[in-house]
Amino acid sequence: MGKDYANKDVLCETDWVNDNLNNPDIKILEVDYDVENAYKEGHIPNAYMVWWRKDINDDSTRDIINKQQFEQLMSRLGVKKSDELLLYGDFNNWFAAFAFWVFKYFGHEKIKIINGGRKKWESENRPYTKDEPPQNQSVYKASAPDEGVRAYLEDVKRALRKQEVGLVDVRSPKEFKGEITAPPEYPMEHAQRGGHIPGAKNIPWVQALNDDGTFKSAEELEKLYQGHELNPDQHIITYCRIGERSSHTWFVLKYLLGYPSVKNYDGSWTEWGNMIGNPIEK
Known part of the structure; x- marks a missing residue:
């Protein structure tokens, strides 16, 4: 038996995700660089779109979004502090990992990366949809940045x-x-x-x-x-x-x-x- 990762709770496998697509305790976020050729062409059912360039970067300052902008993003996505987030995306989860880092910077505790991202989900011919889930606004309050x-x-x-x-x-x-x-x-x-x-x-x-x-x-x-x-x-x-x-x-x-x-x-x-x-x- 191989050695376990130090933190097993930060990864989830595609088969588990497939079995939990309608789980009300999780929220799936697809984080893409190329939204037009990724999310909009098909995504995991019930996944919300996070556009790396516009949603977690501030173009005017060449910086990541600030605390207020992060709260606005999470509120728009309907995320609550208690939600478990599942992140995945294009480019072998480059941008999902970046979002994971930003979300941890602002103190969101429960986050997992879907192991293999879009690449693995597609290779396994798992379900895709072009339908976007309903937007249910929340009121999200972030923690002070973790420097x-x-x-x-x-x-x-x-x-x-x-x-x-x-x-x-x-x-x-x-x-x-x-x-x-x-x-x-x-x-x-x-x-x-x-x-x-x-x-x-x-x-x-x-x-x-x-x-x-x-x-x-x-x-x-x-x-x-x-x-x-x-x-x-x-x-x-x-x-x-x-x-x-x-x-x-x-x-x-x-x-x-x-x-x-x-x-x-x-x-x-x-x-x-x-x-x-x-x-x-x-």
Whole structure:
């Protein structure tokens, strides 16, 4: 029998979801980058749409939504503080993991990611619908932000000075080496310079997944990260280009492996690579 994840209550399998589509105690949210070619073309029955670009990001500030905006989103979706949320989406749950991180930042307690996301649900030919569930407005009050899960520019600079923090660059090897500044399937928001933050270890986010989009076993994940000399005793900061892929690795390290001190640097390479004076490596 294999080793269990540190937190088994943050994942749910597609067969369980299929058996609970009408469960009044859960609320299913599909979080997509490409809403037109994902959610609107078909989604899990009773799933509500969360548009990554417009619903959990503030375009005017290049930042995640603030506490008031988060409360408005949750209220519009009819979410109550006691609800259990099931998140899934396109791009192998990149954006579902980002939403998980934002929702935890604002203190929502009961959240699961559907293991395998849209990819696995589709491969199993499970039911889809184009019908959107009814909107039942709620009054949601968020907690104060949990800064323990978020890293900022100064945190990364401090980490470089003290050299006590493990920096994990989860982008592709070509991005890490500075050969390209954005992945080919997701080409927007380039940085002025290519490369990586000095001392960062390159562990691409996709290495944590099986071919069907599900997460690898606890043993395989431990071997992956400890093979790069990352261990639970360290403070760890994950980053990518705009914070969505790194939230996926943040989820793996913090929740599946139980590392106690992991932060997601959502400013990531578009901030670091564009700042005057910031050192880079290639």
